[in-house]
Amino acid sequence: MKLLILSNGHGEDVIAVRIIEQLQHYPKISQIAALPLVGEGHAYQNRKVSLIGPVQQMPSGGFIYMDRRQLWGDLKEGLLKLTQQQYQLVRQWAAQGGKILAVGDILPLLLAWISGADYAFVGTAKSEYYWQDEYGWLPQTPWIYRWSGSYYFPWERFLMSRPRCKAVFPRDSLTAKILQQWSIPAFDFGNPMMDDLEVEIDTVSKVKPLSNQLTILLLPGSRNPEAQRNWQTIIAAVAEVIKTFRNRELIFLAALAPALPFEPFQDYLIKEGWQIQPPDIFKLDPQGLTFTYGSARLRLCQNAYKQYLNQAQIAIAMAGTATEQFIGLGKPAITISGQGPQFTSTFAEAQTRLLGISVTLVQQPAQVACAIQSLLQDPDRWQAMIENGRRRMGLPGAAKRIAQCLMKIL
Structure with a gap:
């Protein structure tokens, strides 16, 4: 099996590397490669994981969603051209029979779906805890999330519920439980962010x-x-x-x-x-x-x-x-x-x-x-x-x- 990892941020790259390190124990995987959509993928390079395409650090650092003014700076630095190249690469990967693991938010998830390949998704960016807990919605929750029924919007759940999406790995139990209500193959396996953190201290x-x-x-x-x-x-x-x-x-x-x-x-x-x-x-x-x-x-x-x-x-x-x-x-x-x-x-x-x-x-x-x-x-x-x-x-x-x-x- 050939597996391509898509991720969109340094934290997402680190999580992806932890999963790659576990996958490398399986001989049935013939190739593991990565395509960092944001940044230069230093976490992959430090672990000698092959990158299949161009990488570029944008002025926003990937935080366009927090400050829309950052978008213009990214566009001037070639964001559209970079995105087009990334799209072509994932299509080529799928055409060669490869599978995809998307790590992050809707950007890698969308590219995985567009590719035409079978894919899985590690959702690092969203948690239901942002707007609700085990007892229900938080008082300040905007109406749009109450209408949606989840912090994941219907279009995101659409991408996670497609037949080619074989698994979704949310970051916590509450999010997994809620996503399962829409027949999404969500697995409650925990958060890779917490792996390998505890050390022996004098x-x-x-x-x-x-x-x-x-x-x-x-x-x-x-x-x-x-x-x-x-x-x-x-x-x-x-x-x-x-x-x-x-x-x-x-x-x-x-x-x-x-x-x-x-x-x-x-x-x-x-x-x-x-x-x-x-x-x-x-x-x-x-x-x-x-x-x-x-x-x-x-x-x-x-x-x-x-x-x-x-x-x-x-x-x-x-x-x-x-x-x-x-x-x-x-x-x-x-x-x-x-x-x-x-x-x-x-x-x-x-x-x-x-x-x-x-x-x-x-x-x-x-x-x-x-x-x-x-x-x-x-x-x-x-x-x-x-x-x-x-x-x-x-x-x-x-x-x-x-x-x-x-x-x-x-």
């Missing part, structure tokens, strides 16, 4: 949620220049946290995406009065840098993402996928609205609905310390967030379950 570094030591994860996002703007906002929040929790041992873990330039983040800390220290207290990430501000410590690193997610108790976050993964580990996050193009007030508010009580959205950095204080004073709420995160993000092992299903149906 017991000395494991801390209880309500102990005197407070370990806070800092997530500025993965795209520049937005990540640098977010970093300045987060460091302003950190300053307030330091003032508020003078009697606690504070450790801040800053997880930077590998693609980001390291120096601007380091330079901004120095500008704000942080001092570089010799690497002596963190063994998990020897390539990072340690900073101090009074008695508070901050570790800045690009290669300890999983370890930081597991070590931290709370996150100050202005990120998409990383925030969701942290919540999925059963931990709370404080988020701050940003300028975008990704982490805008609209995106942050939608993420809060998606992740429920596990996220506290504030409008200003100065409000973060009070939000953390409120969390620490409510252990019952903390326990509820553990259960909520796991329910909304699912258990690890989804990529393996999806791969097993694909081998049976395709």
